[in-house]
Amino acid sequence: MSGGRPNRKTVGVQPARRVAFEVIRAVRESDAYANLLLPVKIERAGLGPADAGLATELTYGTLRLQGYYDAVISLAAGRDTAKIDPPILDVLRLATHQLLSMRVAQHAAVDEAVSQAREVGSQSATGFVNGVLRGITRTPAEEWRQRVLDSARTDDERLSLEFSHPVWVVRALRQALAAESRGDELQALLAADNVAPKVSLVALPGLASAEEVAGAVPARFSPLAAINDGGDPTRMLPVRQGRVRVQDEGSQLAALALSRARPVEPGEQWLDMCAGPGGKAALLAAEASQSGAVLTANEVVPARAELVRKALAALPTPPEVSELDGRDIGPQMPDRFDRILLDAPCTGLGALRRRPEARWRKQPRDVPALSSLQAELLASGLEALKPGGLLAYVTCSPHLAETRLVVGTALKKAGLSLVDAREVLDRITLEPLDLGESDGTVQLWPHRHGTDAMFICLITKDR
Numbered sequence: 001m002s003g004g005r006p007n008r009k010t011v012g013v014q015p016a017r018r019v020a021f022e023v024i025r026a027v028r029e030s031d032a033y034a035n036l037l038l039p040v041k042i043e044r045a046g047l048g049p050a051d052a053g054l055a056t057e058l059t060y061g062t063l064r065l066q067g068y069y070d071a072v073i074s075l076a077a078g079r080d081t082a083k084i085d086p087p088i089l090d091v092l093r094l095a096t097h098q099l100l101s102m103r104v105a106q107h108a109a110v111d112e113a114v115s116q117a118r119e120v121g122s123q124s125a126t127g128f129v130n131g132v133l134r135g136i137t138r139t140p141a142e143e144w145r146q147r148v149l150d151s152a153r154t155d156d157e158r159l160s161l162e163f164s165h166p167v168w169v170v171r172a173l174r175q176a177l178a179a180e181s182r183g184d185e186l187q188a189l190l191a192a193d194n195v196a197p198k199v200s201l202v203a204l205p206g207l208a209s210a211e212e213v214a215g216a217v218p219a220r221f222s223p224l225a226a227i228n229d230g231g232d233p234t235r236m237l238p239v240r241q242g243r244v245r246v247q248d249e250g251s252q253l254a255a256l257a258l259s260r261a262r263p264v265e266p267g268e269q270w271l272d273m274c275a276g277p278g279g280k281a282a283l284l285a286a287e288a289s290q291s292g293a294v295l296t297a298n299e300v301v302p303a304r305a306e307l308v309r310k311a312l313a314a315l316p317t318p319p320e321v322s323e324l325d326g327r328d329i330g331p332q333m334p335d336r337f338d339r340i341l342l343d344a345p346c347t348g349l350g351a352l353r354r355r356p357e358a359r360w361r362k363q364p365r366d367v368p369a370l371s372s373l374q375a376e377l378l379a380s381g382l383e384a385l386k387p388g389g390l391l392a393y394v395t396c397s398p399h400l401a402e403t404r405l406v407v408g409t410a411l412k413k414a415g416l417s418l419v420d421a422r423e424v425l426d427r428i429t430l431e432p433l434d435l436g437e438s439d440g441t442v443q444l445w446p447h448r449h450g451t452d453a454m455f456i457c458l459i460t461k462d463r
């Protein structure tokens with residue numbers, strides 16, 4: 001070799017790209033969660049802050065925009081991506097992200113992809129990868145966008161390709177926005193789902209104050225939130241001590257809507273029915289200990305119940321954590337609790353910004369089973385509620401089958417009524433929330449509020 005560009009055969013794969021590739025592959029092959037696996041791989045590879053940032057951008061960007069990149073790869077390869085060997089498709093997706101969405105030098109992205117293909121595939125795969133990626137570099141990014149959009153057969157398919165969301169998710173989000181007469185915000189929502197959120201922190205009342213969070217700026221809505229302005233929050237002392245926690249502002253508002261809806265009588269019994277991993281339980285526990293209430297947390301999955309115990313360990317008197325199926329709580333403990341949080345298991349379609357692969361993993365067939373479970377948990381929670389008590393039904397999904405339909409059905413039973421969560425939150429938030437039309441339930445949105453798309457509904461049982 002005589003200087004200049006290195007011989008392609010000798011190009012090694014940079015550690016940040018290797019980490020990103022391994023995470024993307026593990027997400028596809030073994031259903032790994034990128035947000036859990038990536039920090040482990042970054043640590044093991046000993047990446048410094050710059051490389052860790054690069055690995056994160058490569059991993060999250062590739063996973064989020066996978067639907068769009070597959071459309072480009074399919075056009076450039078002249079074949080459906082289903083016909084491409086999956087590890088080679090991972091290599092192509094990662095390189096396509098660098099070529100179309102990052103300022104990575106073309107030869108670096110292509111040469112490293114070829115090296116990666118050699119490591120995971122055959123010699124012929126390297127030629128294929130080289131050919132497809134060279135093809136992609138020959139057309140400007142804007143032209144690819146036009147070609148991909150031109151390949152769509154319907155409006156929903158066009159939005160699905162352009163914003164890299166499955167078609168069924170586009171439809172579910174469209175319906176949820178239309179239900180509050182804000183259908184014209186769909187594109188803004190889809191775009192917001194593709195932008196990594198700033199890290200929001202909560203200062204647990206009585207244990208910390210937002211001012212203690214170095215380098216953080218005040219949030220828009222939650223009185224307890226601070227927005228981390230760069231740096232790794234897990235290195236901050238109050239975060240390591242569990243007095244300040246990473247928590248989306250929407251989640252904070254969901255917990256506060258329950259704890260601050262009305263004055264607390266000392267000795268009130270509170271229940272968090274589905275508490276794992278414990279973010280809202282920690283906030284409710286701090287709120288309860290400030291006002292003389294007693295919280296019990298419950299989580300059916302033992303490993304997640306352990307996470308709840310860890311989340312509650314910062315409290316001077318950590319609440320008890322039970323491991324019951326929430327569906328048994330109502331029949332076992334009727335009329336027991338003054339306030340109940342039911343943060344129900346859901347599709348998570350409201351948290352697509354922070355879980356980049358989630359949109360590809362969930363399927364429309366998951367929705368009916370979740371809706372039935374949500375309805376059963378809600379019926380149980382309402383049975384466990386004292387007459388005059390208050391239950392917050394919360395999901396981090398805006399899908400109508402998990403939100404308005406579940407509570408609408410539950411409210412058909414006599415003796416239950418909706419409490420206006422809009423009015424409650426209006427008293428809690430720093431700035432007024434711009435909310436769409438509703439009967440008193442609240443739907444938060446990433447594009448409008450900068451929060452996850454949390455649904456919050458308050459129900460009371462007649463005395």
Ligand SMILES: C[S@@+](CC[C@H](N)C(=O)[O-])C[C@H]1O[C@@H](n2cnc3c(N)ncnc32)[C@H](O)[C@@H]1O
Nearest residue numbers: 274275276277278279280300325326343344345
């Ligand atoms: C949306 S998550 C709750 C998040 C939690 N509130 C937080 O803020 O960290 C829903 C939880 O419900 C749990 N879950 C699922 N089915 C349940 C059941 N039948 N009874 C109780 N918990 C259940 C799941 O394991 C999961 O941890």
